[in-house]
Amino acid sequence: DQQVKQNSPSLSVQEGRISILNCDYTNSMFDYFLWYKKYPAEGPTFLISISSIKDKNEDGRFTVFLNKSAKHLSLHIVPSQPGDSAVYFCAASLGSGNEKLTFGTGTRLTIIP
């Protein structure tokens, strides 16, 4: 049973426009959410996170939004740049002190120059 779902396997966005990646989860006990970015032949790298007590967290061009009632989070990238082309995984954990992550299936983002 996939507890964290990314329903879009791929997404193409024009350079300079906004990229929106979506993620849904089913386990209401998840308390902390993260996005990871993965380039080919490299391991995933941490991008941004959000605690369930917040509904928004921003870091430069990246913003994560959390809607707990809908069990939905999204990652916004503005403006999108060619270097943002990668696979993005959302992940969830049961909260601080619990390092285990449950990952989504990933979305491949392609930024078109």
Next chain:
Amino acid sequence: EAQVTQNPRYLITVTGKKLTVTCSQNMNHEYMSWYRQDPGLGLRQIYYSMNVEVTDKGDVPEGYKVSRKEKRNFPLILESPSPNQTSLYFCASNLAGGRAGELFFGEGSRLTVL
């Protein structure tokens, strides 16, 4: 440079031939784990370790073993590999009590079992 190092990066083997994928981190992290990545399934946790001599099963532990004799090393052992263990494997580490889930990953080990 802070890093998680996995070896080998690529391996082709045959069914039943024991193999070990090594993982080493130089950040003095207590927590280490192994994940496998498969198409359409994302990253799934195989085993994890909260500290030396403390290991536990993740979501897909069948067919794997691990050990944690030293803080820096966390090898993944496939005693009798089978074709369904063909996958891309990642080792990860984190400081226990650090920001939850902000794992540092190795570059991955692509394993093919014929």
